[in-house]
Amino acid sequence: MAIWFLRSRLAHHLGQRIGSLDALKLSSWASSLHPWIPPSLDSSDDRYASKFLRNPMDLYAARRFRSAKAQESVPVVTDGSNQVMDFPGGKVMFVPELRFLAESPGERISCYRILDDDGKTISGSSFQEVSKEIALKMYSDMVTLQIMDTIFYEAQRQGRISFYLTTIGEEAINIASAAALTIDDIVFPQYREPGVLLWRGFTLQEFANQCFGNKLDYGKGRQMPIHYGSNRLNYFTVSSPIATQVPHAVGAAYSLKMDKKHACAVTYFGDGGTSEGDFHAALNFAAVMEVPVIFFCRNNGWAISTPTAEQFRSDGAVIRGQAYGIRSIRVDGNDALAVYSAVHAAREMAIRESRPILVEALTYRVGHHSTSDDSTKYRPVDEIEHWRTARDPVSRYRKWIERNGWWCDDAESELRSNVRKELLHAVQVAERMDKPPLAELFTDVYDQVPSNLREQERLLTELIKQHPGDYPPEVPV
Numbered sequence: 002m003a004i005w006f007l008r009s010r011l012a013h014h015l016g017q018r019i020g021s022l023d024a025l026k027l028s029s030w031a032s033s034l035h036p037w038i039p040p041s042l043d044s045s046d047d048r049y050a051s052k053f054l055r056n057p058m059d060l061y062a063a064r065r066f067r068s069a070k071a072q073e074s075v076p077v078v079t080d081g082s083n084q085v086m087d088f089p090g091g092k093v094m095f096v097p098e099l100r101f102l103a104e105s106p107g108e109r110i111s112c113y114r115i116l117d118d119d120g121k122t123i124s125g126s127s128f129q130e131v132s133k134e135i136a137l138k139m140y141s142d143m144v145t146l147q148i149m150d151t152i153f154y155e156a157q158r159q160g161r162i163s164f165y166l167t168t169i170g171e172e173a174i175n176i177a178s179a180a181a182l183t184i185d186d187i188v189f190p191q192y193r194e195p196g197v198l199l200w201r202g203f204t205l206q207e208f209a210n211q212c213f214g215n216k217l218d219y220g221k222g223r224q225m226p227i228h229y230g231s232n233r234l235n236y237f238t239v240s241s242p243i244a245t246q247v248p249h250a251v252g253a254a255y256s257l258k259m260d261k262k263h264a265c266a267v268t269y270f271g272d273g274g275t276s277e278g279d280f281h282a283a284l285n286f287a288a289v290m291e292v293p294v295i296f297f298c299r300n301n302g303w304a305i306s307t308p309t310a311e312q313f314r315s316d317g318a319v320i321r322g323q324a325y326g327i328r329s330i331r332v333d334g335n336d337a338l339a340v341y342s343a344v345h346a347a348r349e350m351a352i353r354e355s356r357p358i359l360v361e362a363l364t365y366r367v368g369h370h371s372t373s374d375d376s377t378k379y380r381p382v383d384e385i386e387h388w389r390t391a392r393d394p395v396s397r398y399r400k401w402i403e404r405n406g407w408w409c410d411d412a413e414s415e416l417r418s419n420v421r422k423e424l425l426h427a428v429q430v431a432e433r434m435d436k437p438p439l440a441e442l443f444t445d446v447y448d449q450v451p452s453n454l455r456e457q458e459r460l461l462t463e464l465i466k467q468h469p470g471d472y473p474p475e476v477p478v
């Protein structure tokens with residue numbers, strides 16, 4: 002407790018300092034646009050930059066370095082109009098003009114991409130090589146995710162499970178990001194990333210058990226469907242309140258750092274999640290504590306019925322990383338190779354340099370928000386169709402593996418038929434399996450069950466005795 006208190010005091014202190022530092026970083030960035038900045042890097046800069054530029058994703062770091070160097074070489078004019086002040090965080094230039102930072106940098110942050118719309122690698126693109134074995138597992142898992150969505154969605158429509166939520170359109174984000182991590186990296190998901198769990202080896206039976214809330218579900222049927230979690234696979238249980246997982250990931254990353262583990266924490270969230278206070282607190286905390294965490298934002302255009310234009314007026318989420326002093330990248334979320342490369346590089350930097358990294362993946366939520374939603378009520382059908390067909394990440398990636406000679410139509414039909422069979426079997430087994438006994442509803446939270454819960458249990462048992470016909474017969478009392 003005392004250590005926790007000291008740490009939180011330290012974090013608080015650093016947090017207060019970083020408040021003013023942010024402004025300095027922003028002004029340093031703005032001054033990099035100033036005409037007196039040398040247009041190219043000098044030779045010592047070059048050496049520094051080439052260290053970073055081995056990886057094009059580090060362009061941002063090099064640019065930042067350049068603006069910092071430029072700041073150092075500002076000529077100090079003695080008439081007092083152009084002086085520099087030493088201030089915590091670096092030198093600050095005085096200017097006589099009344100000038101506000103613009104609300105936007107004019108040009109939008111560009112988006113890292115390797116595969117064009119036709120699944121061809123863009124010439125000159127630099128990316129992390131993927132072996133045939135990994136490439137094929139990535140494809141197979143993306144297809145499995147698609148089929149799982151179809152079958153579970155239908156099961157909900159048939160009234161066999163109470164709720165479901167698909168990942169359609171975000172298969173590349175799910176699978177390619179997972180492929181770039183290792184099992185020691187701790188995942189803090191939102192709810193649209195079951196593919197990460199699938200990649201790690203959660204079985205189709207385990208998915209089905211959770212959705213049916215049977216006695217083999219690790220949550221013992223106490224959560225809605227799709228709230229998966231696995232201790233074995235380092236995947237924290239999905240929790241519905243938006244963005245609560247983001248600061249959790251930072252805390253876990255801090256602990257990985259203290260224990261000197263070669264691993265990072267990874268947290269996923271949507272564009273909607275970035276409007277929560279938890280997101281901002283987490284980014285600032287991660288930046289000042291320098292912890293190995295990857296913030297993965299799935300910018301899919303919609304937060305239920307709220308379009309991104311009503312969610313934020315910044316250039317998406319990526320720019321916010323920079324505002325908090327976090328190295329960030331925007332990536333095409335429907336390009337599996339780009340997502341893989343970006344997360345691979347992010348993981349390397351996060352662990353080696355003990356720092357947070359933000360990845361913003363541009364994508365689209367092709368399905369309705371969940372089975373409780375009809376998205377045609379608030380968005381045009383042709384918008385959905387465009388993303389579902391022309392921008393589908395799975396068929397784009399399939400074209401790439403086919404071009405490599407790794408895939409063909411026969412392999413495709415065999416895969417789809419096998420996965421479908423396995424899933425239908427898993428659903429049948431999960432549905433027939435006993436439900437957890439009612440008494441389990443009251444366990445696992447308190448060491449000693451408190452009297453008010455005991456009382457609720459007694460009232461519930463009495464109610465069931467009075468109305469046995471209204472109580473589901475498959476749940477043991």
Ligand SMILES: Cc1ncc(C[n+]2csc(CCOP(=O)(O)OP(=O)(O)O)c2C)c(N)n1
Pocket residue numbers: 193241242243270271272273274275299301303304305366370
């Ligand atoms: C704190 C909180 N506020 C509101 C909700 C209701 N809610 C559930 S999902 C959702 C939209 C989240 O959108 P986003 O984070 O962009 O993720 P997406 O569903 O697009 O993947 C909202 C508002 C919630 N679960 N938690």
Ligand SMILES: [K+]
Pocket residue numbers: 191239240241242243244245246
């Ligand atoms: K949450």
